[in-house]
Amino acid sequence: MTQLGLFADPQDGPAGLRYTNDFIPAAAGQDLIGRIAALPLQRFQFGAFEGNRRVASFGFRYDYSLQRLIEAEPIPAWLVPAARQVEAWAGLADGAVAQVLCTEYDVGVGIGWHRDKPHFDKILGVSLGSPCKFRFRRRRADKWDRYTLEALPRSLYMMDGEARSQWEHSIPPVEARRYSITFRTMKPAAQKI
Numbered sequence: 001m002t003q004l005g006l007f008a009d010p011q012d013g014p015a016g017l018r019y020t021n022d023f024i025p026a027a028a029g030q031d032l033i034g035r036i037a038a039l040p041l042q043r044f045q046f047g048a049f050e051g052n053r054r055v056a057s058f059g060f061r062y063d064y065s066l067q068r069l070i071e072a073e074p075i076p077a078w079l080v081p082a083a084r085q086v087e088a089w090a091g092l093a094d095g096a097v098a099q100v101l102c103t104e105y106d107v108g109v110g111i112g113w114h115r116d117k118p119h120f121d122k123i124l125g126v127s128l129g130s131p132c133k134f135r136f137r138r139r140r141a142d143k144w145d146r147y148t149l150e151a152l153p154r155s156l157y158m159m160d161g162e163a164r165s166q167w168e169h170s171i172p173p174v175e176a177r178r179y180s181i182t183f184r185t186m187k188p189a190a191q192k193i
């Protein structure tokens, strides 16, 4: 195999992945960090296991023991302007974001390979605090396609299409504290539960 064959990948990211820098102004970013840090964050629970990241869910929360979505506290007023801005950027109707997850990754904490639960549709995320490597992988016969997005503080990403349904994503342990706010819309059937 040639050098080109080894290293050149004509694709510059999973289809359906969008990203923009400077989505949140610096002052608003600081304000959001303060708000998230003041939440009663809980270590992420999946069944009998606990993740190191700490989270708070609004709107809905996926319960891994019950294996279904359950209603959570409504999206708080301080998160609503960001949700509206995210919807506008993504071309979604006001109110399309039905779930918001606030996450804190302390130094050395990341998130393993996964796809988000199928109840959710589009996934959008604001990054705050430290930058991170937002990694993607997709199984292709006997190899993985891989892509890394450098997600800067105050940026926004969206996973839709193949980036959402075919690729997995993960974040390696962060070097400084990172916060994220994930905004999710629902698949139509999931809304009825």
Ligand SMILES: O=C(O)CCC(=O)C(=O)O
Pocket: 101, 103, 111, 116, 125, 126, 127, 169, 171, 179, 180, 181, 182
């Ligand atoms: O922190 C992030 O930006 C992504 C978190 C994530 O992938 C998830 O909670 O499903």
Ligand SMILES: [Fe+2]
Pocket: 114, 115, 116, 169
């Ligand atoms: Fe995810």
